Structures are given as C-alpha cells and as structure tokens.
Amino acid sequence: MPEYKAPLRDMQFAINEVLKFDQHYQNLPGAEDATPDTVAAILDEAAKFCEQVVSPLNPVGDREGCRWQDGKVSTPTGFKAAYDQFIESGWPGLSQKVELGGQGLPSSVNAFVYEMLASASHAWSMYPSLSWGAIKTVAAHASEELQQRYLPKLISGHWSGTMCLTESHCGSDLGLLRTKATPNDDGTYNISGSKIFISAGDHDLTENIVHIVLARLPDAPEGVGGISLFLVPKFWIDESGNAGDSNGVTCGSIEHKMGIHGNATCVLNFDSARGYLISAPHKGMSAMFTFINESRLGVAQQGQAHIESSFQGALAYAKERVQMRAPVRVLPDKPADPIIAHPDVRRMLLTQKSLAEGARLLNYYCAQLVDISHDSADAAERERAETELALLTPIAKGFITEMSMEATSNGVQVLGGHGYIAEWGMEQEYRDTRITAIYEGTNGIQGLDLLGRKILASGGKVAESFMKQVTAFCQQGQPDAVAPLVVSVQQSLQLWQSVTEEVGAKAMAGDKNAIGAAAYDYLMIAGYATLAYFLVRGAAVAAQALEQGSGDGDFYRAKIANARFYCERLLPRAQALASSIRSGADNLMDMGEGVFGL
Template identity: 70%
Template sequence: MPDYKAPLRDMRFAMYEVLDFENHYQALPGAADTSRELLDAVLEEAAKFAEQVVSPIDATGDREGCQWNEGAVTAPAAFRAAFDQFVESGWPALAQDPAWGGQGLPASQGAAFYEMLASASHAWSMYPSLTWGAIKTITAHAPEDLQQRYLPKLVSGRWSGTMCLTEAHCGSDLGLLRTRASDNGDGSYNISGSKIFISSGDHDMVDNIVHVVLARLPDAPEGVKGISLFLVPKLWVDEDGNCGEPNGVSCGSIEHKMGIHGNSTCVMNFDAARGYLISAPHKGMSAMFTFINESRLGVAQQAHGHIEASFQGALAYARERLQMRAPVRVLPDQPADPIIVHPDVRRMLLTQKAFAEGGRLLNYYCAKLVDIAHGSDDAESVQRAETELALLTPIAKGFITEAAMEATTLGVQVLGGHGYISEWGMEQRYRDARITAIYEGTNGIQALDLLGRKIVASGGAIMQPFFAHIDTFCRDDHGAAVAPLVTRLEAALALWRTLTSEVQAGAMQDPDTIGAASFDYLMLAGYTTLAYFLARGAAVASAALASGSSETDYYASRLAIANFYFQRILPRTTGLAESMRSGAANVMEVPAELLG
C-alpha cells in the first residue's frame, strides 16, 4: 500500500496564492483572526494525523470490513482506535460553531482537512463527514431546544449523524418514499419504515447515532411536496442531552459492496421510533438539501482524494520501476530505464496530476463560496455565492468523480500487473472511488440538475456570476507564457455558451434534448471549469517566475501541467460538442424492446 503524504505545498499554492484565502478571511465576519500562521499550524498537525493515524489503517479496514451480528454493527478495530484519537484530539470540532463547542475556523479550513482525511482513507473519513452534514442540517432547521440537546455531542464527535433518504423501491426518486410519521401529541412523532444504503448507519465508535430522516405525515400530498424531515436518535435523548433507552431504530443488515468496505452501509429499520419534526410540515426536501448539497461537495472531495492518492502511488512506482529502454537512455549502466521516462507513462501521470491540481482548486473555490454563503453579512455577496454554488456543486460532484474513475484506472495501469494486485493498494483506490459517481445522486442526476433544473430553468442566468469571473480573467494581461492558455480558455467558454443556447432551443422542439445532452454537457462544463482554474494557477506561477522566485522548479511545473491539460485534455470538449449536436434521436429512436 503506498504511503500517503499530504501535499501541503500544493494545498498552500491553491489556498494562498491562487484563491487568496488570507484576504478572504480578513473580509469574512468572525474570521479576521484566522491568520496564516494559525492555518499553517493546523495544516501541519492535520497532515500528521492523516498520514500517521488514518492512512495506515485504510488497507486493513478494507480487508477486515464491517461486521453485522444480530442487529449490531462493528467497525474495523483499527478504525475505532483512530476515531477515538480523532475525538480526543478535538478534530471533529475544527470548523464548528463555538456556541456548541466548536473551534470556529471557517468551513473552507474544514474542507482542506477533509481533503487529507479522504485521501488517507475514504471509508474512515465518511464517519465524521456524515456527522458534519447532520450538524449543518440541524443548525439550519431544528428549533433551539433540539439544537441545545443534540449539537454539543455531535460537534464533539461523541455522537455521529446520518442522512436517511433512500428506500428499496424508489432509489433517487424520493417522491415515492413510504416511511410514515404519526403525531404522538407531545411534540414527538413515531417514525416507521425502512431505509437502504445508509452510510455510517450503525457502528460501535460513538455513544449515539442521530438519524436525519425523510418521512410522510398522514395528511401529506403525493410526491416530493409531501415529504417532511425528522430527527430520530438511535438511543432516546432526554431534555438534558443524556442517552436513555433504545428508540426503535435497528440495522437490518449491512451491504456487501465493491468498495469502502470499512464503512458500514446499512439497511435501517424504524419501528415506531420516536423523533422530532425539524422542517415545516411537507417541506422536508428543501430542508434536506442543506444536507444533500453539503454531501455532494464532500463527495467531490472524496473523489479528489482518490485522484491525489492514486497519483502519489503511481508516481512513486514509476520512479522506481525499471522496465524497457527509453529512446534516450537514462540509466546506461542498467538493463532498463525507469518507466517514468516513457511517454505513455508520463501521459498517464500528467493526466492524474492535472485532475488533482484542477480538482483541488475547484473544491477549494466551492469551500470559499460556502464560507461566504453561510458567513457573510453582505446580502449581495451571499446571493452571488449561492448562485455560483448552485452552478458549481453538480459540476464538482459530477465531473471530479468521473475524473477520479479515470485517474484511479490510470493508477492501476501505471503499475501494470502489480496494479491489479491488492497488496499495492491501487485497485482499492479504484474500487473505493467508484461509489463517488453513484451516491448523493448519480452523475446522470447531477447532469440533469445542472442542465435542466439550473441552466435551462433559469434561462442561463445562473451561469452569469461565474462566467463573469472567467471573462475578467481572460481580459487581464497575464504575460506571454499564459496568453495561449487564455486564447484556448476563451474558445472553450464560447463553446459552452453556444451549446447552452443550442440545447435551450432544441428543448423547445424535442423534450428528450436535455436528457440526451446532459451528461456530455456536464463533462464539457467540467473540463472548461478546470481549465479556468488551472489557467489561474498558471498565471500565478508565471508571475512568480517573472519576479525571480527561488522556487523555479515548482512554478515551472505548474505551467507545464496547465499546458499539458490545455493541449491534451481540454480538446475533449470538441468531441463532446459533436456528440451533443447529434441530437436525441440516436439515443431514443431504437425502441426499448429491440435493445435485446
């Protein structure tokens, strides 16, 4: 299993040099004291925890997996020990509200920490990340008394949280869900039903598990307009916040999965389990989207974590593995050269690296927008951040997870036969990354959300704030080294705009246009978005070199990676455009019964 090393230099380049987190924090209410000295100290300690505590248990957790015995779930033993250390060190509270025991750092710092955790062990990192989503949902929607009762233990990590949406018969079509809620007349409700695919649904690492559950009240209208949101603890919690008797919540089984074996994916049964309504009646879906959108950004980070870790493993192997002769010999006194000098191996490594660098910038930019949307006191800034997040969330979730599947496949390929063998850890990266394109809404759903519900529904207006940033960047003079990138970026953005207009027009004639074009559209949007962020990084690097920076090799590599992406990967957009322009007929003209 390759050793994970937190790429602190790359993280700092993204945070401080490209995205200007320091000035961002100075302008963010309550974050002015978040100095670079403090942040660097946090990053250094977080890196140690990820590298020394979490990363070493990833492979053992995969082999051991979670165990179910008569309704009780146990996590891998090493996972429990690491989680205890995580809690004792105060890491769960890093980016949480001090009112509930948090340390008060901005959400974007939590995102940087989560990159390291997800890179070190996707399966382990899911236990705290689901809790953080539950905290945000309870904070945003639950009444004050429930916040006081539940948030301190959740923030501390002594309790964990889950998101309970899916049922066996409905999958992502939540309008069909059947879980029922009945009023007990004392402010509580009885929840009855069964949920599937519940990540971290049951385990033995915390004292209590708090489930955020979608269910229907007796008078609920049909469809998604009849769903309400409830808080349901595994163990009942009294008014003083103490755990009491079991609460009619049980794990019926755990799923046997392709990957993330160390995380418990559960069938959760609610048998007249008591809970509290935390949304307005029948308004649960809008409330749950607090959790869903948080989770979608988290999934983008999980996917990026796999890209980074797979790249590190492939790079280390490629530097050491001697095989075949390069056209120009590197080691003339050896029978073979290191495979890193072979062009096709270099192509694979650079593809991974470009996705890692671009994906990090996109994820951190989204985290910066979350800071503004949740923390700014300027209404215009909040509105702009929310609009950009609405556009970029499906792109980050959908595109980066697709890139992760490609990158982890390349990681296996670089190692050849050794990549297919479990002891090297590369095949686990692919298996674990595969779920990211599926959960929190499959990428087909992300694509429909982006194109149909966001862009077409808004007449393209939702694109304008983010596009304005790209237009401004392209108008500025970044020097001769970056000028060719700007030219290509302008062309890619123009293509994105043109295709948007074409799809909008086509949808007026054929209702299948959006569905047939949406996935290609998502990918084109993702390639162009990453191009923008990589170009920004290249501009920073070019300026640093021009000013005489001593880090010549580092900044030159940023330019080289950007050039590789623009010349080798961004041209994929032209093929996607041709595919979209072929229309919906070639997708829909063959009757379903004739497919075979």
Template identity: 50%
Template structure:
C-alpha cells in the same frame, strides 16, 4: 503497501497564492480566528493525524471490513481508537460556533481537513463526514431547543449523524418515499419504514447516532411536496441531554460492497421509532438539500482524495520500475533497462493524473470560499445571505460531483495501469483505490442525475442560461487582464473561444428543446463534462499565471514547483482540454438515435 503524505505545498499554494484565503477570511465574521499561525497549525495537525493515525488503517480496514451481528456493527481494528483521537483533538468542531463547542473557523478549513483525512482513509473519514451534513441541517433548520440538545455532542464528535433518504423503491426519486410519521400527541412522532444505503447508520465509534430522516405525515400531499424531515436518535436523550433509552431504530443488515468495505452501509428499520420534526411540515426536501449540497461537495472531495492517493503511489513506482528502453535513446545506460517514467505513454498517464488532481483541488478550493459565505449565512441567521451563496455554490456542485468523480475513476485506473500486473494485486493497494472510487459516481446522485440537475434545473429552467453567461463573463474578465501577456496568450485565446462556444451551445440546446423534448436528457452528460473541462482549464490558466509571476518576479525558494505548474498547465491545454470538443459535438446531436429503438429490440436472445 500504500502510503500517504499530505500535499501541504500544493494546498498552501492555492490558499495563499491563488485564492488569497487570508484576504477572503478578512471578509467573514469568523475570519479573525483564521490567522496564518492558526491555519498552519490546523493544516499540520491534520496532516500528522491523517498520515500517522488513519492512513495505516486504510488497507487493513478494507481487508477486515465491518462486522455485523444481530443488529450490532463493529468497525475494523484500530478505527475506534483513531476516532477517539479525532474527538480528543476537537477536529469535528473546526467550523462550528463556539457556543456549541466548536472552534468557529471558516468552513473551508473543514473542507481542507476533509481532503486530508479522506485521502488517507476514505472509509474511515465517512463516519465523521456524515455528521457534517447533520450538524448543518440542525444548525440551519432546528429550533433553539434542538440545537442546544444535539449540537454540542455532534460538534464534539461523541455523537455522530446520518442522512436517511433512500428506500428500496425510491432512490433518486424521493417523491416515492413511503416512511410514515404519525403524531404521538406530545410533540413527538412515531416513524415506521425502512431506509437503505445508509452510510454510518450503525457503528461502534460514537455513543449515539442522530439520524436525519425523510418521512410523510398523515396529511401529506403526494410527491416531493409531502415530505417532512425528522430527527430520530439511536438513543433518546434524557432530561440531562445524555444518552437515554434505546430507540426502536435498528440495523437490519450491512451491504457487501465493491469498495469502501470499512464503511458500514446499513439497512435501517424504523418500528414506531420516536422522532422529532425539524423545520416546517411538508418542507423537508428543501431542508434536506442543505444536507445534500454538503454531501455532494464532500463527494467531489472524495474524487480529489482518490486522485491524490493514486498519483502519490504511482509516481514513485514509475521512477523505480525498469522496463525496456526509451524510444529516444537510453536514459539509464548503467542499467539493463530504463525506468518507465522515461516512456512517453507512462508520462501521459502520470501527467493526466497530476493535471486532474491539482486542477480538481483548485476547483474545490475555489468553491470552498463560497461554502464559507454560505455557512456564515447559516451561523448568523441571515437567510438571504445563505440563499445567495447557496445558489452560487449550487452551480458548481453538480460539476464538482459529476465531472471530478468520473475523472477520479480514470485517474485510479491509470494508477493501476502504471503498476502493470502488480496493480491488480491487493498488496500494492492500487486496485483498492479504484474499487473505492467507483461509488463516488453513484451515491448522492449518479453522474446522470448531476448532469440533468446542471443543465435542466440550474441552467435552463432555473436561470435561462444566465448562470453560464455570468460564469463565462467572469472568466472573460480574467482573460482580459492577461490578453497582452505573451506567456499567457495561448491560455487566454483558448478560454476565450471556449467561453463563446459554451454560451452558444447553451442557447442552441434551449432552442432545440422546443421541438426535441428529450434533448436535455440526451445532451446533459456531454454538457456536464464539457463544463468541467472548460472550468478546469480556467483553473489551470490561473495557476499558470501565478507560477509565471513567481518565476519572473522572485519571492520564491522553489522555482521547480512553479515550473512544474506551468508544464502541467501546458499538458492540460494540449492533451486534455481538446476532449471538450468531442463533448460539444455530441451534445447537440439530435436525441433521435437514442430514442428511436423499440425497447424490445435492445436484445434478441433466444
């Protein structure tokens, strides 16, 4: 059976030693609320909830799944009680203004909370998780009346939220959205259409569900320029702001999926459903990106969650399971065989899992500081501040989402592999982690979509390569600070070469694109993975520098923790970072070999 223990030692190492969150909080308008005692209380409280309340429901929820009966969705046993405890603890409102019932703490604490509950039980965490984007969208784009009506209940958690984008004919290509919104003449709208793949679209946890829906007005121009955004509640609030009449939005079915079976993925039908325009007409896609960036960052946290859970459960098994003798000689001579952690290949699997998990956490926590700045811009109504930090986090988002989710599938696979045949058996839980992880590379935009967004939209079209030059310049500046440090020399030299190469590759692809029109699409996946490996390398170097400093200058009661950090950094640079070279070579290969074959020649079945 799977178990989960919140990795508070590693979380605090990043927050306190690497990224100095207290100094960062001092720069925020709501940072004074995040004093060390409050932060510790939040971390411990959420750890207790994740470990004791929702982790025990992870496997049972998967086995039971959600129940569907004539439009009514019932979540697995224990989910509703856990959600009630979540609401009673005030956990939904950590990062939201006090005027709406929140704690007014920085968004980064909400992300740390999301990591813990997501690792303990990803399916359960999706129900409150979808509300986050809904809250952010209303907070940023709603008018005062909409904020006052919806935010107190959403922040409290008694109401939950969704995002309704996808339609059967329109997945990533939202320009094909057909759902219609017609004015009723009283300021409300009548929505008609169907949405698919709506996570938490219907359930029994909250008393109301607030849907954020993309639809077209009658005068809408074609394509993405004609999409507007609407609030469509399951129950229309009455004059007192409480649950009123049932709206005509219904759940037609729930999906039968490979994984995350305890999360209700719904088909929602809107039949003259009453809706309310949020933001400007035909500007809905821009507003929806507020929701999407939140969701994509959340999917990066999902990747971290599956990595952590797989590693936590594979490690003790490797320490206990005995098989054969180590090639270098008996390690446990008193037994008939050595524990498998003594075999180099098993250590390769474990160290790969550890390096990706802890490296990914560092990448996400770094971006969490940008999320703090971005959300502060929303909270104080400073559009320029919001856009500045939204642009900065926008560079990280596709890497965190695409790169980390791909690696999370690798980590989950390694976890199964360490268990051998037992990893394929449901009772151990390792195969569930792999099934649950698989969706992360698909929803909120597939890896290919993230890669094209990074290389095509963010780097080439958006900044002409400047965003890469700026990022690598910051890495090089850091390298310069450690250029003469004998312990750090190997990391600094490797990163220096990679930064130069990254800029060269970017320029080379931009030049190739002048003649090879398909090169951006052909190269983008390799480009994203390359960027991810280099970025993670930088984070491992930073963690190694802190660990060396702690060991050499004292001030620590856990030297083994820091030794393990250094050893994992060395493994990453020796065994994982070289993967970037293969991606570098592949990305600049012409697209001809991809595009030359006639589509009829892909198969010759009789």
C-alpha cells in the same frame, strides 16, 4: 502499499497564492482567528494525524470490512482508537460554533482538513463527515431547543449523524418513499419504515447516532411535495441530555460492496422510533438539500482525494520500476529505464496530476463560496456565492468523480499487473472511488440538475457570475508563458455557451428528450472548461512568481507545464462531447425497443 503524504506545498499554493484565502478571511466576519499562521499550523497537525493514524487504517478497513452481528455493527481494527484520538484532539468541532463547543473557524478550513482525511482513508473519513452534514442541517432547520439538546455532542464527536433518504423501491426517486411519521400527543412523531444504503448507519465509534430522516405525515400529498424531515436518535435522550433507552432503530443488515468496506452501509429499520419534525410539514426535501448539497461538495472532495492518492502511488512506482528501454535513454549503461521515462506512462501520470490539482482548486473555491454564503455581511456577496454554488456544485460532484474513475484506473495501469493485485493498494483506490459517481445523486442526475434545473430554468442567469469571472481573467492580460493557455480557456467557455444555446433551442422547439440526451456530456463539457480556468489561473500565478525571481522555480514551472498538458491533451475532449450532443436524441430514442433485443 502506497503511503499517503499530505501535499502541503500544493495545498498552500492553492490556498494562499491562487485563491488568496488570507484576504478572504480578512473580509469574512468572525474569521479573525483564521490567520495564515493558524491555518498552516492546523494543516501541519492534520497532515500528521492523517499520515500517521488514518492512512495505515485504509488497507485494514478494506481487508476486514465492518462486521454485523445480532443487529449491531463493529468497525475494523483500529477505527475506534483513531476516532477517539480524533475527538480528543478537537477535530470534529474545528469549524463549528464556539457557543456550542466548536472552535469557530470558517467551514473552508474544515474542507482543507477533509481533503487529507479522505485521501488517507475514504471509508474512515465518512464517519465524521456525515456528522458535519447532520450538524449543518439541524442548525439550519431545527428549533433552538433541539439545537441546544443535540448539537453540542454532535459537534464534540461523541455522537454522530446520518442522512436517511433512500428506500429499496425508490432509489433516487424520493417522491415514491413510504416511510411514515405518525404524530404523538407530546409533539414527537413515531417513524416507521426501512431505509437502505445508509452510510455509517450503525457502528461502534460513538455513544449515539442521530438520524436525519425523510418520512411522510398522515395527510401528506403524493410525490416530493409530501415529504417531511425528522430528527430520530438511535437512543432516546433523557432529561439530563444523555443517551438512554433504545429508540426503535435497528440495523437489519449491512451491504457487501465493491469498495469502502471500512464504512458500514446499512439497512435501517425504524419501528415506531420517536423523533422530531425539523422541517415545515411537507417541506422536507428542500430542508434536506442543506445536507445533500453539503454532501455533494464532500463527495467532490472524495473524488479529488482518490486522484491524489492514486497519483502518489503511481508516481512513486514509476520512478523506481525499471522496465524496457525508453526512446530517450535515462540509464544508457543499463538494460532498461525507469518507466516514468516512457511517454505513455507520463501521459497517465500527468492526467492524474493535472486532475488532482485542478480539482483541488475547484473544491477550495467552492469552500470559499460556502464561507461567503453563510457569513458574509454583504447581502449581494451572499447572493453571488449562492448562485455560483448552484452552478458549481453539480460540476464539482459530477465531473471530479467521473475523472476520479479515470485517474485511479490510470493508477492501476501504471503499475500493470502489480496494480491489479491488492498488495499495492491501487486497485482499492479504483474500487473505493467508484461509489462517488453514484451516491448523493448519480452523475446523470448531476447533469440534469446542471443543464435543466439550473442553467436552462434560469435562462442562463445562474451561470452569469462565474462566466463573467472567467471572461475577466482572460481579458486581464496574462504573462506570455500562459497566453496560449488563456486562449484555450476562452475557446472552452465559448463552446460551453454555444452548446447551451443549441440544447436550449431544441428543448424550446419541443424536443422532449433534448435535455436528457445532452445532460451527461454537457456536464463533462462544463467540467473540462471549469478545470481549465482554474489550472490556467494557477499557471498565471506561477508565471508571475517566476517573473519576480522566485527561488522555487521548479515548483512554479511545473504548474505551468501541468496546465499546458491539461489544455493541450485533455481539454480538446470537450469538442468531441459537443459533437455527441449535436448528434441529437434520435440515436438514443428513435431506434425502437428492438435495438435491445426486446
């Protein structure tokens, strides 16, 4: 079983040297306490908690799963003790408002910590992470009275939160949802209906669970335009602010899943459960996107976390496993060599390594944009950050999770037969990450969002700021060691832009299937280009450090080698994806139903 070790040196490289968070925090109002020393101390302590407390629970959660009996859910052995330690140490409120009991640090600091939590145990980390999304949603949309009533205990971690969207008949097509909200005389609403696939929907970790629920008012129009957003507690809150009587929310069952067994995925039944309207009437979907976008960025981090954990396990095994003679002998006096000396094993390991490091940079950059969009004093900077987040959120969620499936599959493959059995933990990484490409909007939906609703709908304006940034980097003049890689970034950006124009022209010419047929491949082209930029940006920083005589030469040379591998081995895939897009929609749609034997 691999033992997770927080990659603190790699994290510090991304935070301090590439993305320069120290300067970012100096320019961010209210971030004065996020000094480099403070952030480093937080990372050190979080690493200890994740390595020593959470990581050992990962196989336990997978093996035991959650238990449902008499409408109640019990979490695996050790989960509650770890959660109690988590809240006692103040981790839930790290980036929450001081006046409500939080520590007031920027949200990006929480993102750094979440990478480690998700790497240690995806299933366990979901319990607190869903609460963070609920907190942000309540803070953005609920009345001041409701915020004062619910946020302190959510922030302390004594209560938790969920997002309740999906119903059995509608999946991602939320315009079809049927859950009803009937007004009461006291300003509350009775919520009735059933929701499925509710992560952390019921458990024994907290005193209360605050559900953020989509439902329809009696006069609601059909479709997405008739959805409202409600806050519904599992237990009603008494006048003293404590959890009291049961509130008509019950867990009807828990799902038996491919992975993340340690997190309860629930069917929740709302039987005239009382709640509060927290969006404007019929404007619930736009309000819920506060939670959805927060969660999509969190899922991107989950994908990266699995890449990192799988890489660590595969690398340790490849260094120790002796098998077959390598083309260039490592142990010439022995009958076999460590498998890390074999080119194909190195291909798989370098794929994992480059994806882990590139995805980390992208995720941290998105975290930086979230800080700016929420807290910058400069309105133009807030607008820029929001625009870049609109572009990068579907790329981060979609591309990273797709590559996480490939990377964790490589982790199984490096171990061969040992990777396929549960004892080594690699197949769990593969199974657990599979959900990341599905929930918070499948990756096909992410592609449609990126290409149709973001780039083409804006006439390309949503991509301008980020593409200008990439172009400026390429034109700056970089160290000789990375100059060829900069050319690769430029070419990938040009390919992305040309494919955008081509698909847009087809759609404008009346091809109704042009966007849908291209969306997934388009998402992947955008992802390959985006990660290339961040990896080469990191390589340029490493090359400058080497030119200045850094004593950490091996570390920096590895960054350049990693970017080179990515640009020469993985980035060319974008050309094949462009060819697929250029083949058009006819090979999907014009063959008739007979192609499926119908």
